[in-house]
Amino acid sequence: MREEIIERVKELLLPLLEERGLKLVDVEFSTGGKPILRIYVYNPEGTSIEDCEWVSRRIGTLLDVEDLIPFSYILEVSSPGLERKLKNREEYEIFKGRDIKIVTKEPINGKNVFEGKLKGLEDDRIIVETEEERYEIPLNLVSKANLEFIKGGE
CATH class of the missing domain: 3.30.300.70 (RimP-like superfamily, N-terminal)
Structure with a gap:
């Protein structure tokens, strides 16, 4: 029910x-x-x-x-909150442009933690960009994904 x-x-x-x-x-x-x-x-x-x-x-x-x-x-x-845990694939599109932190179940190129701007979901891969790099993280390797609230500096 x-x-x-x-x-x-x-x-x-x-x-x-x-x-x-x-x-x-x-x-x-x-x-x-x-x-x-x-x-x-x-x-x-x-x-x-x-x-x-x-x-x-x-x-x-x-x-x-x-x-x-x-x-x-x-x-x-x-509202979903500033540091909401992402639960379903649709949310990776809804929150495009927001800061995100992803922890993976196993390392990708030696890393388990990825932080940057969420660019969306392409072919079951989460796209995250920083000023230096673009990451494509397979959805099935995500252990935890949260929106991040980063306070602006002066």
């Missing part, structure tokens, strides 16, 4: 998000304790509180009409 709810929520969300220029990052539904439906959205121009409130109102109304979740639950809508 949990997976069906997540898939149906995604179907309902996509046209709404497109209308506002937002991208769906993830939907989580946890039923341990008080059930929580978490929706993570991303605005390439900067996700605002207003974006999250707008999505919450719109999807909340749709979920009530659809009666998709037949019991009481908490709805949370938020």
Whole structure:
């Protein structure tokens, strides 16, 4: 039932998000304790509180009409966070241009840690660039991938 709810929520969300220029990052539904439906959205121009409130109102109304979740639950809508762990292949496209840190399961050219700008995904390889180098990291070798928040210097 949990997976069906997540898939149906995604179907309902996509046209709404497109209308506002937002991208769906993830939907989580946890039923341990008080059930929580978490929706993570991303605005390439900067996700605002207003974006999250707008999505919450719109999807909340749709979920009530659809009666998709037949019991009481908490709805949370938020941005993915500055140092979000990347969970699925779509996120490598959504977060193009952001700083990223990738740790691999085994060394690639003697390295296990790669940091730089995320350029996207090509043929199951994550493209990361620094000022000096371009890395192509096979998706199946990724142990951990996180967005990085790097404070600007003076």
